[in-house]
Amino acid sequence: MRYIIVLVLIFITYSLNAEEWEDQRIFSSGSTNQTLRILSSTDTSFFEPILKSYLVDNPATKIEYLVTGTASLDKIFRNTPEKYDLVISSAMDLQLKLVNDGFAIKIQDSNHPSWAKWRKSLFAFTIEPAAIVINKRAFANQKIPQSRQDLIKALRSRSKFFQNRLGTYDVRKSGLGYLFATQDARTSETYWRLMEVMGGLGTQLYCCSGDMIDDLISGKIAVAYNVLSSYAGARKKVSDEIEIILPADFPTTMMRTAMVSKLAPNVENAKNFMLHLLKTQLKPADKNNYTLPPLLLKPGQQTIILEPALMTYLDKLKRQTFIKEWERAIIQ
Amino acid sequence: MTNTVRISGSLRNRLMITLISGSAILGIILFFIVRGYATQIAQDGQDNILKASLSSILDAATIQDGLVEVDFPYASLSMLDTDLDDRVFYAIYQDGILLSGYKGLPAPSSLTGETRTFQTIKYKGTFARVANANRILVGERGRIEISVSVAQTQDDLSRTLNSISKNVAVFGAGFFILVAALSYLATSTTINPLMRLAASIKKRGPKDLSPFEKEIPSEMVPLVSSLNRLMGRLDLSLKQSEDFIAEAAHRVRTPLATVRSYADATLQRVSKSENREALRSMVRAIDEASRAASQLLDHAMITFRTDHLQKEYIDLIDLVQDLALRLSPIAEMKDVKILVNHKNPVEIHGDFILIQNAIRNLIDNALKYSPNEAIIKISVGSEPTPYLKIHDEGPGFPPDDIQNLTLRFTRGKNANGIIGSGLGLTIAKDVANAHNGRLEIFNHKKGGACAILSF
Numbered sequence: 001m002r003y004i005i006v007l008v009l010i011f012i013t014y015s016l017n018a019e020e021w022e023d024q025r026i027f028s029s030g031s032t033n034q035t036l037r038i039l040s041s042t043d044t045s046f047f048e049p050i051l052k053s054y055l056v057d058n059p060a061t062k063i064e065y066l067v068t069g070t071a072s073l074d075k076i077f078r079n080t081p082e083k084y085d086l087v088i089s090s091a092m093d094l095q096l097k098l099v100n101d102g103f104a105i106k107i108q109d110s111n112h113p114s115w116a117k118w119r120k121s122l123f124a125f126t127i128e129p130a131a132i133v134i135n136k137r138a139f140a141n142q143k144i145p146q147s148r149q150d151l152i153k154a155l156r157s158r159s160k161f162f163q164n165r166l167g168t169y170d171v172r173k174s175g176l177g178y179l180f181a182t183q184d185a186r187t188s189e190t191y192w193r194l195m196e197v198m199g200g201l202g203t204q205l206y207c208c209s210g211d212m213i214d215d216l217i218s219g220k221i222a223v224a225y226n227v228l229s230s231y232a233g234a235r236k237k238v239s240d241e242i243e244i245i246l247p248a249d250f251p252t253t254m255m256r257t258a259m260v261s262k263l264a265p266n267v268e269n270a271k272n273f274m275l276h277l278l279k280t281q282l283k284p285a286d287k288n289n290y291t292l293p294p295l296l297l298k299p300g301q302q303t304i305i306l307e308p309a310l311m312t313y314l315d316k317l318k319r320q321t322f323i324k325e326w327e328r329a330i331i332q
Numbered sequence: 333m334t335n336t337v338r339i340s341g342s343l344r345n346r347l348m349i350t351l352i353s354g355s356a357i358l359g360i361i362l363f364f365i366v367r368g369y370a371t372q373i374a375q376d377g378q379d380n381i382l383k384a385s386l387s388s389i390l391d392a393a394t395i396q397d398g399l400v401e402v403d404f405p406y407a408s409l410s411m412l413d414t415d416l417d418d419r420v421f422y423a424i425y426q427d428g429i430l431l432s433g434y435k436g437l438p439a440p441s442s443l444t445g446e447t448r449t450f451q452t453i454k455y456k457g458t459f460a461r462v463a464n465a466n467r468i469l470v471g472e473r474g475r476i477e478i479s480v481s482v483a484q485t486q487d488d489l490s491r492t493l494n495s496i497s498k499n500v501a502v503f504g505a506g507f508f509i510l511v512a513a514l515s516y517l518a519t520s521t522t523i524n525p526l527m528r529l530a531a532s533i534k535k536r537g538p539k540d541l542s543p544f545e546k547e548i549p550s551e552m553v554p555l556v557s558s559l560n561r562l563m564g565r566l567d568l569s570l571k572q573s574e575d576f577i578a579e580a581a582h583r584v585r586t587p588l589a590t591v592r593s594y595a596d597a598t599l600q601r602v603s604k605s606e607n608r609e610a611l612r613s614m615v616r617a618i619d620e621a622s623r624a625a626s627q628l629l630d631h632a633m634i635t636f637r638t639d640h641l642q643k644e645y646i647d648l649i650d651l652v653q654d655l656a657l658r659l660s661p662i663a664e665m666k667d668v669k670i671l672v673n674h675k676n677p678v679e680i681h682g683d684f685i686l687i688q689n690a691i692r693n694l695i696d697n698a699l700k701y702s703p704n705e706a707i708i709k710i711s712v713g714s715e716p717t718p719y720l721k722i723h724d725e726g727p728g729f730p731p732d733d734i735q736n737l738t739l740r741f742t743r744g745k746n747a748n749g750i751i752g753s754g755l756g757l758t759i760a761k762d763v764a765n766a767h768n769g770r771l772e773i774f775n776h777k778k779g780g781a782c783a784i785l786s787f
Binding site for chain 1 (some may be wrong): 401410412418420656
């Protein structure tokens with residue numbers, strides 16, 4: 001690795017591009033002639049090891065890694081699919097709809113498990129459950145809830161304590177939040193009860209898991225519902241303030257997915273990157289290098305299925321109905 | 333005998349070609365029928381799922397606060413998941429205006445009543461099966477027509493069809509090969525009795541005209557019974573003609589003997605030389621006639637006996653010496669000497685009467701054509717096969733038609749004035765043939781005729 005000079009350039013302002021990126025970085029190793037543009041919803045720090053390991057094998061490639069939220073990512077890509085090579089997102093429904101609408105190319109990869117790909121175009125590469133994350137101090141000398149019912153009970157029993165100290169995704173802004181919410185809702189009515197309880201107590205709405213975890217650590221909120229366990233796990237290494245709970249009743253488990261744009265400027269390079277990504281993610285995680293959870297199912301673990309039904313809640317009418325109901329429950 | 337048989341194709345080939353091409357056509361028809369059915373069934377399967385999906389979406393349509401809400405279940409699209417991950421499109425229309433879903437799907441043209449239609453269209457660069465249905469909702473503001481289109485691509489369907497086609501093709505080919513093999517077998521079985529009949533007829537002796545008695549398939553009965561009838565008639569007419577000749581010869585011989593004795597007696601009494609001459613000619617003619625009659629009898633007897641040989645072991649030298657002795661009176665009349673030359677004893681296996689007759693005819697011929705005071709040399713030997721050679725000092729065979737002399741009633745051009753019927757060599761040859769032997773006749777280099785009878 002030492003012989004490679006990794007240049008990490010941070011662009012604070014990027015005047016030529018009107019898009020508002022959460023993060024925008026270029027990775028390269030010296031002489032470059034091809035720029036691979038990756039549109040992603042995954043924080044750069046999680047992806048950096050994979051990007052760098054790809055550059056080791058492909059020194060002539062430069063990678064531009066662009067980060068934005070899942071919902072805006074979908075909008076940006078639909079408007080200009082010819083500007084990006086790969087699209088990586090945690091919103092499985094939006095990704096599947098992109099493929100269904102014909103935005104992706106097929107990639108032959110026989111090794112990848114069939115449950116983790118759709119139409120040989122959309123490839124899942126992580127397994128990440130949605131978690132209830134709590135501030136440990138808020139539950140000192142208290143029984144830590146293990147399921148949604150436990151959480152409802154805990155919230156009701158100490159309603160004063162939790163007043164305005166709860167957090168969850170704003171499903172209107174976050175694609176992943178919407179996916180988690182709709183999958184919860186279709187699995188169990190408990191979701192709506194929880195939302196009503198949380199709404200009654202006053203809940204902070206967040207765009208992203210990162211912000212929620214920040215506020216948890218600082219103690220601003222005591223409980224965050226439907227946080228990405230992978231992000232929380234990464235932060236837990238730094239701060240021991242939080243506890244991650246995978247709900248025992250039904251854990252909603254997301255898979256991060258990637259696809260290569262049909263109009264990708266560098267199709268072959270993008271395919272190669274995809275194969276590299278899948279190969280890396282099928283191996284158990286290297287604790288020191290890779291922070292993305294691998295694509296390995298624990299026994300009995302189930303994920304959200306990659307199927308056309310994911311488009312159900314993307315339907316305009318369904319979405320209107322769902323948001324209306326959600327707002328009625330959480331905002332009140 | 334050379335006969336040209338005009339050939340028009342082959343029964344075996346015709347049968348094979350008919351059966352094989354028939355089975356090929358059947359196989360192809362089978363392939364298309366099964367594939368057609370499979371296509372229909374597969375398409376029906378897809379249509380049923382589309383119909384179910386469609387119904388579940390339509391059923392979810394309600395009017396709430398004057399607005400249409402279609403809260404369709406997750407299963408509506410979930411049921412359209414296939415192994416090959418077919419793409420799914422849908423559209424929901426309110427009175428023909430797109431409410432939600434994909435643009436550009438064929439909207440049902442305002443249908444009256446609740447009907448469903450299916451069609452295959454090209455959408456987003458691929459073929460998709462579309463199902464349409466509509467439903468009337470009655471709200472506060474009147475009737476609202478909700479129509480829904482659900483479409484699914486046909487990747488999985490095509491794969492199913494391809495694999496069915498492949499299997500059906502393999503089955504079809506297997507069926508064809510099996511039928512071809514069976515056709516070959518059937519053809520052989522059918523043709524075999526015919527071949528056996530042909531072989532059995534070919535194997536028969538030239539004079540075997542007995543009916544064909546082996547078991548034959550019923551279809552061949554007309555042919556074989558006609559053949560049998562033909563052979564029977566042939567056999568009968570042959571026997572009749574032989575019998576007729578023998579009978580005629582026999583009937584003629586006795587009166588001829590009487591006439592001859594009268595002629596002899598009359599010859600003693602007349603003294604006029606011209607009358608005597610006339611009588612002598614008469615006697616010669618009578619002799620010739622009676623000899624012909626007896627040879628015809630011999631020939632009939634030989635024809636009969638060659639079919640029923642009575643074989644025994646015969647000492648050829650004894651036989652020849654006995655014959656030479658018996659013919660010596662006639663030889664002495666011409667002062668001809670018959671010399672029998674032999675070394676070792678020669679034994680053959682054959683019909684005594686026939687062989688004696690053949691040799692007598694040969695010696696007879698030699699005597700007839702020998703000049704006075706000539707010598708007839710007969711040698712008997714066993715190397716390489718038993719043989720008998722007769723060499724006279726006569727004029728020899730006429731070289732032009734030496735090959736034809738063994739035919740019935742053929743006589744040499746130099747036979748004028750010599751009594752004979754033209755049957756002598758024929759008899760000798762028939763006997764030789766009946767014993768798998770042969771008769772060779774040729775002129776000796778130093779003059780005289782030569783005949784070799786070998787067994």
